[in-house]
Amino acid sequence: MRLNRIIHDERFYTFxxxxxxLFTLQATYPQFALNTIGHSIMGRPIYEVVIGNGDQHIHINGSFHAHESITTNVIMRFINDYLHALSTNEPIRGHNMHHFFNEITLSIVPMVNPDGVDLLNNGLPENERFRELVLDINNQSTNFDQWKANIRGVDLNNQYPANWEIEQRRKPKQPAPRDFPGYGPLTEPEALAIYDLTLMKDFDRVLALHTQGEIIFWGYEGLEPPISRDIAQEYGxxxxxxxxxxxxxxxxxKDWFIQDFRRPGFTLELGQGVNPLPITDLDHIYEETLGIFLANIYV
Known part of the structure; x- marks a missing residue:
């Protein structure tokens, strides 16, 4: 399968x-639909890929956190392999991907936080206002390896209305490279784009890809349905x-999705080590995660 990939996922992505x-995949494969669900603080599109025509609607996203952008590589590799399998009628690990296509409609947002990812992988913004902003937040350091937030220092995965006040009390009180939940829930356009998409599409299941720890978080406050345990065990x-x-x-x-929809939601902590995980870990992480993606066919 590797020789047939048309993407360049062997290095961390700049935006x-x-x-x-994305545009190469769109031009090559007719099964690939590309939507813009919103824009980042700096005006970059937040893209959604849609593949499939099934009654079960599953959402996958990556790079909520800037220094976890290897999740975007994992997702893009899966998209490429899935589309290639559809076009050649080749199975993936014995699974007929046309069956996957007909049973499941996949909504995929590979890069929730494009500004933060580009800060890590492409360096300081050219825009002077944003350059000064991130340097102020980062104590004038140009090392952004521990930057999780969006470009204005808000942790996008602390932005959802699921006991947000608890995180507000115990996390940073002002913009920071990580963990600041904002001055209120859903203040950031990137978080709001995923929120609105989820409300609009009414997903049956969601998977949020993060790093690291090789862990599957599957519950929230006792609100998850019983089937979540079975799905998590199979993912494991x-x-x-x-x-x-x-x-x-x-x-x-994931917390908000379980709380409001009472459906299976999962946070997958991919890989093992210290963030940002090295790109040399991609092959290994992809093989682990591929089994989880494919399990959605039958569990």
Whole structure:
């Protein structure tokens, strides 16, 4: 399968490189639909890829956090492999991908936080206002390896109305490279774009890709349906990851989805190590995550 990839996922994506690969996939494969669901603080499009024609609607997203952008590479590789399999009638790990296509409509947002990802992988913004802003937030350091936030220092996965006030009390009180939940829920356009998309499309299941720890978080405040346990156990079986029901964390996308929809929602912590994980880990992480993606066919 590797030789047939038309994307360039062997390096961390800048936003421009990511966009070029999306357009290449769109031009090559007719099964690929590309939507813009919103724009970042700096005006970059937040793209949604839609593949499939099934009654089950599943959402996958990556790069909520800037220094976890290897999740975008994992997702883009899956999109490429899935589309290639459809065009050649080749199975992936024995699974007929036309069956996947006919059973599941996939909504995929590979890069929720394009400004933050570009800050890490492409350096300081050319725009003077944003350049000064991120340097102020980062104590004038040009090392952004620990930057999780969007371009104005808000942690997008602390932005959702699921006990947001708890995170407000115990997290930073002003813009920061990580963990600041904002001055209120859903103040940031990137978080709001995913929120609105979820309300509009009424997903049956959501998977948010993060790094790291090789963990599957699958519960929130006892509000998750019983089937979530079975799904998480199967995800764990095929990936080697450890399912964990609860963790002392709130205001995340998965938390809000479970709270408001009472449907299966998962945060997948891919890989093992210190963020940002090296790009040399991509092959290994992809093979682990691929089993989870494919498990959605049957569980």
């Amino acid at each position: 421009r490189q990511f966009e070029e690969d 079986r095929v990936s080697g990851y450890r399912p964990i029901q609860y963790v002392d964390s709130h205001a995340g996308y």
